[in-house]
Amino acid sequence: MTWREVFGHDEPYPEQADGIDTAVETADDGGFTVVEGACGTGKTMLALTAGIDRVRDPDSPYERVVVLTSVKQQLRQFEDDLRTVNANLPDDWRPVSGLTLVGKSDVCPYSRERVAGVDDSNVYERCEGLRERTRNLASESGPTTASALAGEARRAQTGLADTGSGGPSYLETAGEPTPYLPELPEHGDTEFCPFYAQFLDDLPEDGEPVEAVPFDFEDAGLLEPSDLVSLSAGFGTCPHSTMGAVLPHVEVVLGNYYHAFDPTTVATFTGSLVDETTFLVCDEAHMLEPRVRDLVSSGVGDRSLRDAENEVTRVIQPVEFDEAGRETQGSTADADLVKGELKKSDVTLRELKETREFLRDLREELDRRVTAHLDREMPDWRADLTRLDDAEIPLREPEEPAVDEISEWAEEVGYDGGTWVRAETVGAVVGRILNSAEEDDKRRAAPGVGRVLGEWYRCDHERYFRELELERTWDEMEPPDSWRRAYNARLALYNCVPSDAIGDRLAEFGGGVLMSATLAPMDIFRTVSGLDALAESGRPVEERTYGLTFPAENRASFAVDAPKFTYANRGSPDEQNPTRQAYAAAVSEVAESPGNVLVGMPSYGEAEWMAGVLRGIVDKPVLLDESSDDGATESLKAEFFGGEAKVLVTSLRGTLTEGVDYRGDRLSAAVVCGVPLVNTSSPRTKAVKTAYDRAFDGSGFETALTVPAVRKARQAIGRVIRGGDEVGVRVFVDARYARESWNGVREYFPDYEREEFQPVSPDMLGFGLERFWSER
Known part of the structure; x- marks a missing residue:
């Protein structure tokens, strides 16, 4: 067997083949491969192929692949690629089993249907209380009580249906009827959960919890949350408990960072995944440090x-x-x-x-x-x-x-x-x-x-x-x-400084892949993610960087040598000084590009200023993204993607410049203004910088502030070219992107981006844009 039998397409890109070979070899030695790959590299299939190959190899110690990502859209991409793998396996191979991890609110039948007083706001507390009472009832009257509890709930539903009160009385969820009423049953005066009672009844006395799962999952391929709910609830058993029972036995588990790095979650639910038999895939790994910092604070x-x-x-x-x-x-x-x-x-x-x-x-x-x-x-x-x-x-x-x-x-x-x-x-x-x-x-x-x-x-x-x-x-x-x-x-x-927490947790896995489109500089990523410490302990760490594989003639890339967009230069939004005028002129020229244009500003306040300026200049609708809830953001995206061409102005520290799919004709240009450093006057930010200074030889400002800011900017620019036939313009506006100065940031780009983003003066930007679009 070779990994090519697992690979989901006819032929890998050269970069994919190199990455898979490297990941397989490194994982065999108990190490990690770090991949920075531009859009189109096929990182998702690369990582899945390497991991599944190790799991399916009988001589390999790996038993499962665990994929972690901080972006829901990327989770969907892994699901799609796993389906592709299964669709193209040799005919005599069984499907690769997979499971997507979700929270209780997504799988609890009562919470999903908003019945029995259970909803998103209280599902965790209600679930724990109901489980506790169900266990107590099951332990009070002997080993058959769990069966009796589930039986009581089933009989209550049947009895109500027999009254002829009109229509079925059972609870239905995920398109599947359950054997219970929408209301919680009571034993005496005590409420209990019949789904959990059935799960307890199905548990073998001395066997594995997986033996309580009432359906075949090994040949089911990817088990999505809706599949898990319909199969479990249809049998009358608890979907969340079933998910926990199945968890250690599927070949690919898809989840979020907290499933491996949140101490409480690992201790109570996912601990069986964190061991040397797991091949770990960390997607969007540039977010590993800030996400884990939050989890271990x-x-x-x-x-x-x-x-x-x-x-x-x-x-x-x-x-x-x-x-x-x-x-x-x-x-x-x-x-x-x-x-x-x-x-x-x-x-x-x-x-x-x-x-x-x-x-x-x-x-x-x-x-x-x-x-x-x-x-x-x-x-x-x-x-x-x-x-x-x-x-x-x-x-x-x-x-x-x-x-x-x-x-x-x-x-x-x-x-x-x-x-x-x-x-x-x-x-x-x-x-x-x-x-x-x-x-x-x-x-x-x-x-x-x-x-x-x-x-x-x-x-x-x-x-x-x-x-x-x-x-x-x-x-x-x-x-x-x-x-x-x-x-x-x-x-x-x-x-x-969460590097110790990250490195210690990575060390518990057998090996794997950490990947993103924006990891450079690699030496800094290795330091802050604890990989250097891992390498010092004898675990190999290999690096691979792959640039854009799409036709170079389909894109134009500019680094505009405008005055630095710092507060000292630009002043407040009420001021109309030369710096602000230069940025307004540069962004308005990019905004005139045909199609949708994304404008990234260092803050929501600056985004509001730029949107106001553009509304008086650009002959397109100008949308403003404000700090808001998920519903408002989704509505704004739908408005941007639909109908005529528009300009969307947002903060580079928001959610619309990272992990959002702008594939196809959804975006033709992106322009980033300034370097989106966090508020350096915050006590917490000062403390982080100081801690990094002491931990990493005085490089606190660079390591803790500058590099993450440049990654944010590169993520925004990366929204434009997402496919081989896409055409677009990418523009950084700020002298720090254009010059090799003492506070410049070009050194934090990988080589292929430094070559593409050639410096231009503000007065030459319009000429470059006009020439590019005239040739399309």
């Missing part, structure tokens, strides 16, 4: 601290009242239950009380600091809370690693490291007690709060930055002169 809000304090109190009260010979009030927990759990957990009542006191004092200290900050920044803030904006309150100097002020406060008032760490154990115990004693479907605050407080103490102060985040909300239940009416304050623990 943590925090706890003021309201969660309040809820955790209340939960601890509800556990303490039964014991206090029992010892005083009084009837318990304010808690459903039984004193004997609490005492039993405390004994098993080696947690004392005194430790519970100390943790409660710590939580209360922590909230008071947080209140003091937020109030002092607002009094300092806006002394009359109480007069109108609607004027308050999101804010950061650093707990140390961002550029000087040191112990944070909250930790210092805790030590001064007598809370040592044991208090912080003990909160984690106490929180877990409190959660278990309340889950046993209270039947409300609530996610307990105490376990999460305790976990964050433990991390707050354990994490170092050089790579982690601690601050208070003030997020604008509105809560009418809070006093009108309290900041809590306008804000939820959050203790944030931010992982500035």
